[in-house]
Amino acid sequence: MLKSQGRDLISNRARMARLIYLAPGLTYIAIFMIIPLGILIFYTFFTRGTYGGVDFIFTLENYRRALDWLYLSVLLESILIAATTTILAFLIGFPVAYAITKLPSNWQNIMLVLIVLPFWSNFLIRTYAWIVLLNTQGFLNQGLINLGVLDQPLSLLYNPGAIVLGLLYAYIPLMILPIYSALVRIDPSLTESAINLGATTTQAFRQITLPLALPGVLVGSIFVFVPSIGNFIVPELLGGGKTVMVGNLIRDQFLKARDWPFGSVLALSMVFMLLMLFILQARVNRRVGSNG
Amino acid sequence: MRNSSKGMLAIIASAALFVLTGCGGSGSSSAKLDADADLASQKLTVSIWAAYSPEDLPSKFEEKFGTKVTITNHATNEEVMAKLTAGGDSGIDVAFVSGQFAQALAQQGLIENLDKSFIPNSANLVPEVANLTYDLGNKYSMPYAWGTTGICYRADLMKGNEPTSWNDLLMPKPQFKGKVTMLATERWLMLPAQKALGFSANTQDESEMNQVKDLLIKAKANLLAYDDTTFYERLVSGEAVMVEAWDGWCNYGIAKNKNIKFMVPKEGSDLWADTMVVLKSSKNKEAAHAFINYILDKDVHSWVVDNILYKVPNSAAMEKSLPALAADFPNMTISPSELLKGEGLVDLGKAAPLYTRIATEVTAK
Numbered sequence: 232m233l234k235s236q237g238r239d240l241i242s243n244r245a246r247m248a249r250l251i252y253l254a255p256g257l258t259y260i261a262i263f264m265i266i267p268l269g270i271l272i273f274y275t276f277f278t279r280g281t282y283g284g285v286d287f288i289f290t291l292e293n294y295r296r297a298l299d300w301l302y303l304s305v306l307l308e309s310i311l312i313a314a315t316t317t318i319l320a321f322l323i324g325f326p327v328a329y330a331i332t333k334l335p336s337n338w339q340n341i342m343l344v345l346i347v348l349p350f351w352s353n354f355l356i357r358t359y360a361w362i363v364l365l366n367t368q369g370f371l372n373q374g375l376i377n378l379g380v381l382d383q384p385l386s387l388l389y390n391p392g393a394i395v396l397g398l399l400y401a402y403i404p405l406m407i408l409p410i411y412s413a414l415v416r417i418d419p420s421l422t423e424s425a426i427n428l429g430a431t432t433t434q435a436f437r438q439i440t441l442p443l444a445l446p447g448v449l450v451g452s453i454f455v456f457v458p459s460i461g462n463f464i465v466p467e468l469l470g471g472g473k474t475v476m477v478g479n480l481i482r483d484q485f486l487k488a489r490d491w492p493f494g495s496v497l498a499l500s501m502v503f504m505l506l507m508l509f510i511l512q513a514r515v516n517r518r519v520g521s522n523g
Numbered sequence: 524m525r526n527s528s529k530g531m532l533a534i535i536a537s538a539a540l541f542v543l544t545g546c547g548g549s550g551s552s553s554a555k556l557d558a559d560a561d562l563a564s565q566k567l568t569v570s571i572w573a574a575y576s577p578e579d580l581p582s583k584f585e586e587k588f589g590t591k592v593t594i595t596n597h598a599t600n601e602e603v604m605a606k607l608t609a610g611g612d613s614g615i616d617v618a619f620v621s622g623q624f625a626q627a628l629a630q631q632g633l634i635e636n637l638d639k640s641f642i643p644n645s646a647n648l649v650p651e652v653a654n655l656t657y658d659l660g661n662k663y664s665m666p667y668a669w670g671t672t673g674i675c676y677r678a679d680l681m682k683g684n685e686p687t688s689w690n691d692l693l694m695p696k697p698q699f700k701g702k703v704t705m706l707a708t709e710r711w712l713m714l715p716a717q718k719a720l721g722f723s724a725n726t727q728d729e730s731e732m733n734q735v736k737d738l739l740i741k742a743k744a745n746l747l748a749y750d751d752t753t754f755y756e757r758l759v760s761g762e763a764v765m766v767e768a769w770d771g772w773c774n775y776g777i778a779k780n781k782n783i784k785f786m787v788p789k790e791g792s793d794l795w796a797d798t799m800v801v802l803k804s805s806k807n808k809e810a811a812h813a814f815i816n817y818i819l820d821k822d823v824h825s826w827v828v829d830n831i832l833y834k835v836p837n838s839a840a841m842e843k844s845l846p847a848l849a850a851d852f853p854n855m856t857i858s859p860s861e862l863l864k865g866e867g868l869v870d871l872g873k874a875a876p877l878y879t880r881i882a883t884e885v886t887a888k
Contacts, residue, residue: 471750475887
């Protein structure tokens with residue numbers, strides 16, 4: 232009896248401490264995430280004010296409009312572009328991360344710094360740099376023409392491929408870093424014992440390294456997919472404004488159409504979709520965890 | 524669990540309350556200004572496009588009137604509109620917005636009717652400014668710069684095929700396909716097709732706008748890109764030969780390459796104006812009026828002509844600056860009466876979502 236009371240006291244105190252540690256983060260999330268999200272949800276049920284803002288006339292029309300094929304096709308195209316970017320980031324990022332783990336440790340640090348180095352300069356400037364490189368009068372085209380490889384410049388920019396390229400370049404470090412940190416934690420004795428027990432290196436890689444790196448791959452994929460699907464600068468600059476992504480669509484509803492309620496529905500559906508993605512990631516993670 | 528969901532509800536409810544109260548109340552009364560107000564005790568926050576006013580403007584104004592001026596920058600009309608219409612006090616006293624946006628702000632009761640007796644330099648303005656359709660008689664806005672939209676092109680690369688019509692831009696000859704850009708901002712995205720089809724640039728007619736949409740979708744196949752910011756650079760590099768452009772921006776290209784020319788298509792074009800407005804929420808209205816008056820001084824206002832290469836509707840400032848620029852930049856000599864032949868852009872009100880939808884349909888195609 233006494234004993235269990237004592238345990239309650241301790242767990243109460245522990246709970247209290249946990250709450251205190253979490254308080255700054257929770258307050259931050261409540262003020263800058265939950266309340267704005269509440270406002271967003273609240274707005275979705277009302278009518279557009281002619282000059283911005285909302286008129287408080289209840290409607291479900293905004294939700295109906297979001298199902299219009301025009302907006303669904305924009306969403307599908309965005310998913311396609313973000314997914315392509317994520318897959319390419321994985322295909323390029325995994326070998327890079329794997330190779331880094333095989334380097335001597337001081338070289339590993341240098342490589343990691345080099346990978347985050349692009350973040351030291353402004354994102355917009357780096358995006359404009361691609362235009363300078365790839366436009367028909369740019370370095371690449373003119374260089375190849377001068378070398379006699381081409382007689383006509385290639386149209387490398389202002390298409391969905393250029394958008395994928397820009398997003399891939401911008402976000403690939405976010406794929407490499409989590410994969411690296413997952414790979415570097417794998418105990419080398421695991422693969423060694425597998426090989427000693429007769430596994431080939433390919434088998435050891437597929438059955439030990441890859442599954443153990445999976446949580447890192449998932450985190451990296453989310454880190455690349457989420458900012459890619461919401462990006463509206465790259466479609467505008469490298470896509471030449473000829474492809475619309477969800478980010479552009481939402482921004483235009485708020486700023487150009489002054490249709491806050493409809494913009495809120497679109498923004499909310501993005502939040503919902505990303506939430507589903509996080510839940511999926513957590514599920515897969517848990518399954519991997521329980522198997523290991 | 525129950526507790527936490529109750530807490531959530533409370534948060535949402537209080538957020539809703541916050542929004543409701545934040546958006547309340549907007550009457551329409553004219554400013555009552557105090558002629559003896561101490562300007563040195565007032566502070567001004569001015570929102571303007573980056574690099575659109577002299578860098579030393581705040582210090583010069585403070586030197587003269589003792590008022591501390593803070594400049595904040597916005598990239599687009601839409602951005603500053605979002606700040607000004609978000610409810611509550613934006614903290615901005617004077618905002619620079621295009622005419623149709625000044626009109627929208629006035630409709631919402633967010634800006635003050637100006638007291639001209641505090642803006643004696645408004646006498647420098649050309650009489651034509653009273654006919655600007657977004658604000659007849661300049662009740663709530665003072666024009667800062669104005670101009671029109673046309674085609675900016677490389678005369679050397681288009682010899683014998685110089686554009687004369689919006690159709691030359693929308694349906695370029697085969698050798699120019701893929702070397703054309705159009706403006707991306709909705710109103711100017713629509714303008715070439717609206718004018719080519721003989722419609723008003725302010726049309727709210729859905730069937731007219733559907734024809735505009737069809738034409739723009741056809742034109743998209745011939746475009747290099749939609750571009751609001753670097754189109755003149757593309758002419759300089761030769762990546763493009765012909766771009767839809769605002770007159771002043773074409774001048775930046777002309778400054779780098781004399782083969783670049785500007786023309787207004789025969790179907791006509793728009794008349795745009797950037798204006799200065801005073802927010803109703805401002806507590807520094809005397810200083811705000813003094814600031815606008817200071818801008819309209821010929822020596823201050825001519826800075827825009829000399830450095831931005833925009834026309835200003837200020838006859839004193841134009842007389843001062845034009846002689847040095849007229850030869851190099853012919854579009855600077857477009858007279859006020861010629862400019863007024865262009866159709867003034869007015870706010871679309873309820874039709875704004877129609878334009879956004881069509882812009883999305885065109886660009887997402």
